[in-house]
Amino acid sequence: MKSFVSRRLRNLALLALALAPITWFLLESAARLGRPDFISGYLLLVSIVFLALYNLRKKAPIAVAFSSASWLQLHTYVGLGTAVLFGLHVDWRLPDGILESLLATLYWLTFLSGVVGLIWTRTVPKQLARVSEEFVYERIPALRQQIYERAQQVVLETVRATGNNTLGEFFSERLQGYLEKPRGLGYWLRPTSEVRKRLLAELTEVTRYLSEPERQAGEQIFSLVRRRDDLDYHAALQWRLKAWLFMHIGLTYPLVMVAVVHGLVVHLFDGGAL
Ligand code: HEM
Structure with missing residues (x-):
């Protein structure tokens, strides 16, 4: 655990070390009335394209060089x-203009979905492991x-054999709806x-x-419930893992597209030509 934490801290320190000269250069360039926004923009675009290419990692030959x-x-x-980089690029300000607002929204949603996904991919498997069984x-x-059919059968057989309908009434009033239908949205979001x-x-x-x-029969119903x-x-947590990745990838492509369009527009307005 300690080495896990110290590895993460070391990596964050390395990240800060890599970002420090870039930040210094961009701030310096701004102070000298240079064009740091072009440099930060290209750095950002290259980084985002690199991130977007992550799903090619299994196919690209260079990918085998790393685990x-x-x-x-x-x-x-x-x-x-x-x-x-994004903060430096927009000067830590909220964007104005439709294209820039769309770009910023797509960027932050992709970023946040990445952070949330990172947390979930670390925590959800542990939560699932606490459940008695694994389910595909x-x-x-x-x-x-x-389960629904089995519970129905157990109750029917018991009512028939005993002639008493207490369990049958409980089943139809309290259990049938629960066993028959999928859970509501609230459960899927927070099981x-x-x-x-x-x-x-x-x-x-x-x-x-x-x-x-x-x-x-009640004991059997207990274990079925x-x-x-x-x-x-399992369904809710596995769905969570699928849904976040779907969203993360789904946001990536519009993000890359809007970023490229933004770059083209900026060049067109800057010099009138690319
Ligand atoms: C902001 C720009 C980002 C873009 C464009 C991007 C894009 C992508 C893409 C295309 C995938 C590949 C999905 C696949 O095919 O399996 C992916 C996966 C992933 N990303 Fe990002 N990402 C971004 C930021 C982040 C951030 C900031 C984090 C976390 C701090 C993150 C965490 C992850 C994780 C955990 C996976 C899944 C890895 C796996 O289970 O295989 N991403 N991302």
């Missing part, structure tokens, strides 16, 4: 470094359906075990009034 983890480190620190994302809907706890507490309450065979909740938890 996958090294590429990610490089991507992360260059990505973080662009925030300083694509199989989750089918497994949910199996919690609140509903699971509430339903299990209600089921515990009901089992106090049940006969022995019904209690045994737990499993369903584990499935939902």
Whole structure:
């Protein structure tokens, strides 16, 4: 853990060391009435194109020179470094003009999605490992359906065998909706075990009034509800990992395009020609 933290600190120090002369040069150039915005603009564009090419890492021959983890480190620190370049490029001011505002919005959304994604790719696997079982994302809907059908079957058989409908009523009033439908948006954004706890507490309450065979069925329902909740938890967190990457990549391409257009427009207005 210590070496992990010290490695990160060392890398951040290296990043600061690399940015220091660039920052100094750009500030100096501004003081001498030079054109630092062109230099910072090109540096930024090259860095963003480099970041955007990250998904070619597996295909490009040069990529084999570095491990996958090294590429990610490089991507992360260059990505973080662009925030300083961006700040210097816009002079730490809010942009005006439609194109510049669009560019700044796309840049900061891509940057933020990168930071959030970095945190999630570090934390989500640990959260998932705490769940009893691992589930393949694509199989989750089918497994949910199996749980629903199994619970229905257990309840029907018990009601038929005992002639008592307490469990059946509990199932149709409290459990059926939960087992039948996917979870709401709130759960997908912030999965919690609140509903699971509430339903299990209600089921515990009901089992106090049940006969022995019904209690045994109740035990099965208990484990089916737990499993369903584990499935939902996996689905929500795995979806989170997919969704952020989808967003990060989805923002990258418009960002590169708008940055190139911005560069062309700036050149056209600067000298009337490219
Ligand atoms: C601001 C400009 C940025 C651009 C244009 C950019 C672009 C990209 C692209 C194209 C990918 C490849 C996705 C793939 O095919 O797997 C990627 C992945 C990734 N980026 Fe960025 N990125 C930027 C900034 C950042 C920042 C600032 C961070 C974190 C501090 C970051 C963290 C990541 C992570 C963690 C991945 C996924 C790595 C993996 O799981 O393979 N990015 N980015």
